[in-house]
Every structure is written in C-alpha cells, then in structure tokens.
Amino acid sequence: MFKHYTIQKMVRLVWYYFWGHILGFLFYKREYYYGQWFKGHFGGIAAPGWRWICIDALGKRFNPDVPWPCSPHIVVGNYKNIHFHPDDINNFQGVGNHYQTWSDGHIYIGYGSWIASNVSIITTNHSLENPDEHVASKNVVLGEHCWIGANSVILPGVELGPHTVVGAGSVVTKRFPEGYCVIAGNPARIIKTILKEKTEAMPSKNEPERKDDQKS
Ligand SMILES: CC(C)(COP(=O)(O)OP(=O)(O)OC[C@H]1O[C@@H](n2cnc3c(N)ncnc32)[C@H](O)[C@@H]1OP(=O)(O)O)[C@@H](O)C(=O)NCCC(=O)NCCS
Numbered sequence: 001m002f003k004h005y006t007i008q009k010m011v012r013l014v015w016y017y018f019w020g021h022i023l024g025f026l027f028y029k030r031e032y033y034y035g036q037w038f039k040g041h042f043g044g045i046a047a048p049g050w051r052w053i054c055i056d057a058l059g060k061r062f063n064p065d066v067p068w069p070c071s072p073h074i075v076v077g078n079y080k081n082i083h084f085h086p087d088d089i090n091n092f093q094g095v096g097n098h099y100q101t102w103s104d105g106h107i108y109i110g111y112g113s114w115i116a117s118n119v120s121i122i123t124t125n126h127s128l129e130n131p132d133e134h135v136a137s138k139n140v141v142l143g144e145h146c147w148i149g150a151n152s153v154i155l156p157g158v159e160l161g162p163h164t165v166v167g168a169g170s171v172v173t174k175r176f177p178e179g180y181c182v183i184a185g186n187p188a189r190i191i192k193t194i195l196k197e198k199t200e201a202m203p204s205k206n207e208p209e210r211k212d213d214q215k216s
Contacts (some may be wrong), residue, residue: 013046020050023057024069032068035086052093068092077101081123084109085205091115100124105137110144110162111205121154143179145202163199167191 024033037049044050052069059072066079068086073095076082081101084091088109091097096118101107105123109115121140127133138157142148146160149168154160158172161179166172171186180199182192 013050016050016054017045020053024050024053027057027060028053028069029067032086032089035089037087037089049089052089056093066092071095075099077123078103081106082109083107085111087111087205088113094118098122101137103134103137105156106139108139108141110142110146112144112202113142113146113148115148116150116152116168118151119148119154120152123156125156144204145199146179149184163194163196163202165194 020033024030033049033053035049037052038044038047040047049069052071056069056071062072063070063074063076063079066076068079068089070076070092071094074092074097076092076099078101081104082099083106088111091109091114094115094117097115098120099107100120100122101124103124107121107123115121123140124134124137127135140154140156141159142154143160143162143164145162146164146166148154148166149170151168152166152170152172154166154172157175159175159177160166160172160183161177163180164176165182166188167182167184169186170184170188172183173187176183176188176190180194180196181190182194183189184191
C-alpha cells in the first residue's frame with residue numbers, strides 16, 4: 001500500500017491532515033468534516049477532505065457563513081436552505097456551481113448524488129415585469145444517486161426522482177419525479193431509462209426531508 005505514496009506526497013498529506021483539523025475546527029461545523037471524504041487509509045490521513053478544507057478555508061471570504069468546506073469558486077446563496085448528507089460534500093468542491101437559494105427556496109440533494117462543474121440550481125426567478133423584484137421561490141429536489149452533467153441548469157420547482165442522470169448542458173424545466181432515467185437537452189427530455197434492478201445494490205441513506213409547506 002505504501003508504494004503508492006512518495007515521501008513528498010506523504011508529507012503533503014500529513015500537512016493537509018494537520019491543518020485540516022485546525023482549520024476545520026476554526027471555520028466549519030464538525031458534522032461536515034467527518035463524513036466519507038475524511039476517512040480512509042492510515043486513519044484518514046490520505047482522505048481528500050483535509051486538502052479541501054485547507055484550500056477552501058483560504059477562500060473563506062467568498063462564502064463566509066457557509067459552515068462546511070466549500071470551494072471559493074462556487075456560489076452558495078442562503079446556506080441554511082441547502083440540505084444534503086455530509087458524505088456528499090464533494091458537490092461543493094468544484095468550479096462554477098451556483099446554488100441559488102437567496103430567498104426562501106430550498107435545495108434538497110439526495111444521498112449519493114453527483115453534481116458536475118458549472119451547474120446552476122435555481123430556486124427563484126426575477127419578475128418578468130420588474131427584474132428588480134423576485135417572484136416566489138420553488139424548491140428543487142434531487143433524489144438519491146442522481147448525476148447532474150456539467151453546465152446544466154436546474155430551474156425552480158424541478159424534482160428529479162432517484163437515479164436521474166442529467167446530460168451535460170441540459171436545461172431542466174420540468175419535474176421527472178419517477179427517476180430512473182437519463183434526461184438531456186434544452187428543454188430536457190427523457191432520452192433513456194435506467195433499469196431499477198441494476199441499481200438496487202446502491203446504498204440509501206436519506207430521502208431529502210421536506211416540510212409540507214415547502215414542497216415544490
Ligand atoms: C447523458 C449521457 C450520460 C448519455 O450518455 P450515453 O448513455 O452514452 O448516451 P448516447 O451517447 O448513447 O446518446 C443517446 C442520445 O442522446 C443524445 N445525447 C447524449 N447526451 C446528450 C446531451 N448532454 N444533451 C443532448 N443530447 C444528448 C445523443 O446525441 C443521442 O442522440 P441520438 O439517439 O439522436 O443519436 C452523456 O451524453 C452526458 O451528457 N454525460 C455527462 C458528462 C458530464 O457532464 N460529465 C461531468 C463530469 S462528472
């Protein structure tokens with residue numbers, strides 16, 4: 001196992017591990033830095049999460065209130081309205097994502113979902129008549145084990161069922177609550193279905209919780 005690690009790499013990993021704990025303690029809520037991305041070989045020293053903390057903490061001024069490690073190249077609106085399992089913190093380490101929850105819209109990310117770079121998840125539109133104002137928000141819900149391809153836009157009120165794949169560059173305007181499908185294009189339409197039997201071995205940890213008055 002050691003042969004994969006050069007001395008230089010090992011020193012770097014220990015460095016991230018050490019500073020990751022200190023910066024994590026200073027800047028983030030503990031629950032967010034003990035998920036799957038902080039565990040692994042050598043007691044977790046080699047886990048990527050510690051490196052994320054070190055890099056993200058340097059850019060903390062871009063998302064100052066967000067209590068989990070979040071890339072400075074991502075825009076997070078009202079973090080209190082974004083709901084996800086700490087194991088899925090990888091979705092906040094990319095580039096160009098916009099989690100738009102400025103007002104009372106909520107984003108629910110199902111367990112085991114993957115969101116690629118430059119994805120915008122939007123819960124609120126501007127008023128068509130007066131762009132200085134916003135219209136009422138609508139929640140966006142991603143089911144478990146979804147995969148959102150790069151450069152996609154998920155619009156207010158969209159609900160994707162479990163195991164929905166969104167093709168790169170898609171604009172999702174409607175709900176696909178049944179899941180188990182590949183959707184793509186602008187506007188996104190079903191281009192393939194996914195066999196449920198082939199997905200049953202995947203772990204399920206949470207269905208995103210929704211308060212009744214916040215349903216999309
Ligand atoms: C959606 C996706 C997974 C489908 O892959 P696939 O199952 O191999 O699909 P195919 O290549 O067989 O395409 C099937 C049809 O859908 C179309 N299609 C595929 N991806 C599309 C997309 N993103 N937008 C529009 N149409 C798309 C194809 O043109 C093809 O149309 P046709 O039947 O008229 O020829 C893949 O195309 C994709 O977009 N992957 C996302 C990659 C990405 O963003 N990665 C980020 C890093 S994690």
